[in-house]
Amino acid sequence: MIRLFLFLICAGLRAHALLRFGCSQLVTERLDPLGTPGQVSPHVHQIIGGNAFNVTMDPALDIPSVATCTTCKFKEDKSNYWTAVMYFKHPNGTFTRVPQIPNHFVGSTDGGMTVYYVQPGGNRVSAFPKGFRMITGNPKIRLSSPSEPSDVASWALSFRCWESPDPFGPSNTYPPGAGQYDTRHLPNKKCAGGIRSNVFFPSCWDGKNTDMPDHSSHTAYPLGSVNPNVGILGFVGEGCPSSHPVRVPHVLYETYWDTSKFNDLLTDAEWETEQPLVLSMGDPTGYGQHGDYLFGWEGDSLQRAMDNCMDGFGWPEACTELTVQTDEEMNSCKLATKVGENVGESEYIEALPGCNPLQNGPEPATTVEGCLAVSTTIASVATPV
Ligand SMILES: *[C@@H]1O[C@H](CO)[C@@H](O)[C@H](O)[C@H]1NC(C)=O
Ligand SMILES: *[C@@H]1O[C@H](CO)[C@@H](O)[C@H](O)[C@H]1NC(C)=O
Numbered sequence: 001m002i003r004l005f006l007f008l009i010c011a012g013l014r015a016h017a018l019l020r021f022g023c024s025q026l027v028t029e030r031l032d033p034l035g036t037p038g039q040v041s042p043h044v045h046q047i048i049g050g051n052a053f054n055v056t057m058d059p060a061l062d063i064p065s066v067a068t069c070t071t072c073k074f075k076e077d078k079s080n081y082w083t084a085v086m087y088f089k090h091p092n093g094t095f096t097r098v099p100q101i102p103n104h105f106v107g108s109t110d111g112g113m114t115v116y117y118v119q120p121g122g123n124r125v126s127a128f129p130k131g132f133r134m135i136t137g138n139p140k141i142r143l144s145s146p147s148e149p150s151d152v153a154s155w156a157l158s159f160r161c162w163e164s165p166d167p168f169g170p171s172n173t174y175p176p177g178a179g180q181y182d183t184r185h186l187p188n189k190k191c192a193g194g195i196r197s198n199v200f201f202p203s204c205w206d207g208k209n210t211d212m213p214d215h216s217s218h219t220a221y222p223l224g225s226v227n228p229n230v231g232i233l234g235f236v237g238e239g240c241p242s243s244h245p246v247r248v249p250h251v252l253y254e255t256y257w258d259t260s261k262f263n264d265l266l267t268d269a270e271w272e273t274e275q276p277l278v279l280s281m282g283d284p285t286g287y288g289q290h291g292d293y294l295f296g297w298e299g300d301s302l303q304r305a306m307d308n309c310m311d312g313f314g315w316p317e318a319c320t321e322l323t324v325q326t327d328e329e330m331n332s333c334k335l336a337t338k339v340g341e342n343v344g345e346s347e348y349i350e351a352l353p354g355c356n357p358l359q360n361g362p363e364p365a366t367t368v369e370g371c372l373a374v375s376t377t378i379a380s381v382a383t384p385v
Contacts, residue, residue: 017119017249017306020314021073022106023048024327027335028085028097028343030354030374033057034133034215034292040375042354042367043139043281044343046085046100046255048112050078050296051335055377059131059211063296069333071112073316075323076301080294081115081253083199084139084280087344087352088262094348098277103196103256104167105313110331116252116314118203119306123239125203125247127303128210128295135215136201137290139281142361144184152237153221156200157289158182162193165260169193176200176254178226186286188275190263195277196256199291203250204240215292220244249306253291282356282365338377 026048032041037056047053050067057063057080067078086098100111119125137157155177162171163181171181176198187195202219209218222237240247259277266276278284295302304321311318343353351357355371 015310017117017125017309018311018314019074019117019305019309019316019319020106020114021316022102022109022112022114022327022330023070023072023081024110024112024330024333025100026051026053026071026080026112026333027337028345029337029339030341030343031055031339031377032082032292034135034294040339040373040377043356044085044353045082045280045292046111046113047080047082047335048072048115049080049294051333052078052296053080053335055338057133057294059133062130063294064298067296069329070325071110071330071333072115073106073324073330074301074305074319075325076298077296077322078298079296080292081113082292083113083197083253083255084283084288084290085343086195086197086257086259087278087280088259088265089276089278089284089358090265090348094350095278095344095352096348097344098262099258101194101256101258103254104172107327108331109327112255114254114256116250116254117302117306118250118252120247120250123247125249125306126205127297127300127306128205128248130295131210132295133211133215134201134219134293135290136199136219136293137288139279139283139288139290140364141287142283142285142359142363142365143287151221152200152224152226153202155182155184155226156202156221157287157291158184158198159186159286159289160196160198161187161189161191162196163191165193176252184287186275186277186279186284188272190268190271191259192263194256194258194260196254197289199253199255199289201251201291201293202244203237203248204244205246205248206244207246218244219248249302251293278352278358280352280354280356282352282358284358285361287361288365339374340378341374
């Protein structure tokens with residue numbers, strides 16, 4: 001832990017707020033209330049956070065009063081966070097879902113993700129307003145982003161290939177999204193310690209809109225470049241563009257995929273040429289990685305945490321502004337699936353749920369016409385019309 005601790009705190013002498021906490025899986029299914037509200041979404045997502053999550057999430061909904069539990073460490077956090085899931089393509093063409101395992105130092109979460117809220121030293125951040133939501137990344141992209149290699153934005157979405165499961169090993173000497181172990185594409189080699197995907201959200205806001213039709217143009221990445229020598233703070237850039245002047249917390253999702261259990265099914269050479277991992281939208285490149293964020297903290301709890309919780313490692317227990325719950329409480333908060341289909345959790349499936357044939361690019365992925373996949377939720381089927 002010393003190494004990890006050092007890279008988190010060596011950034012400078014000024015204190016900065018940091019929260020780093022685990023969240024267990026809430027549900028895994030084809031829903032996306034931002035991208036496709038009211039409908040079954042085109043591909044599978046893994047969702048964490050409060051149990052107010054639904055097919056549609058009206059911005060006027062008072063999420064903290066609707067949710068009765070959360071899968072996240074802090075009871076005050078009823079937000080929802082979601083990403084695509086990862087599959088392994090077997091040599092005979094069938095798929096199984098790659099299990100998600102607890103990240104380093106988050107306890108015994110049931111899969112899920114690790115969430116960070118970061119405040120760079122000296123810059124006060126404003127917590128997100130009620131109704132705020134955003135998306136980063138684009139599931140149709142199959143090509144490396146064209147921005148400058150050192151841009152904050154160009155490294156926002158990446159994958160870390162862990163040489164070993166050891167959190168003190170060399171794979172952990174760089175902040176997420178920087179250094180020699182991270183790539184923007186899915187690693188085309190075996191990763192003995194699994195793969196961790198990193199999704200950094202923009203941390204600059206226009207100060208006016210809680211959402212936009214594209215769910216992203218009210219936000220922007222900070223200016224400047226990534227500095228891999230100053231830990232996670234190397235990712236927060238050098239200030240906001242004048243179009244998006246308000247600094248909001250830098251949100252990062254880490255998802256730890258246990259790909260190691262598949263390593264013996266292919267030779268090293270086969271793994272390099274065939275790269276058998278695929279994201280749920282039929283993306284074998286990884287460039288289509290994306291994340292969705294729906295703010296749902298109670299009252300001013302996030303602002304209080306960002307003003308006062310300065311622990312260098314972001315330990316939940318060190319943030320006395322907030323209430324921590326046990327891993328058992330987090331793991332017991334679940335939502336029943338609303339889309340009646342097998343997502344490949346424990347069985348081999350013939351095709352990815354939805355209509356998601358593998359599309360390698362580099363052209364953007366196209367939508368399959370006439371898709372016959374399940375398109376109604378169990379709840380809506382049960383409702384008389
Ligand atoms: C989800 O929405 C449906 C339909 O509006 C509603 O009946 C249900 O109670 C909602 N679930 C939650 C957890 O709010
Ligand atoms: C595909 O391969 C897996 C793993 O070897 C096997 O368990 C499964 O039965 C096979 N499925 C088909 C349809 O061949």
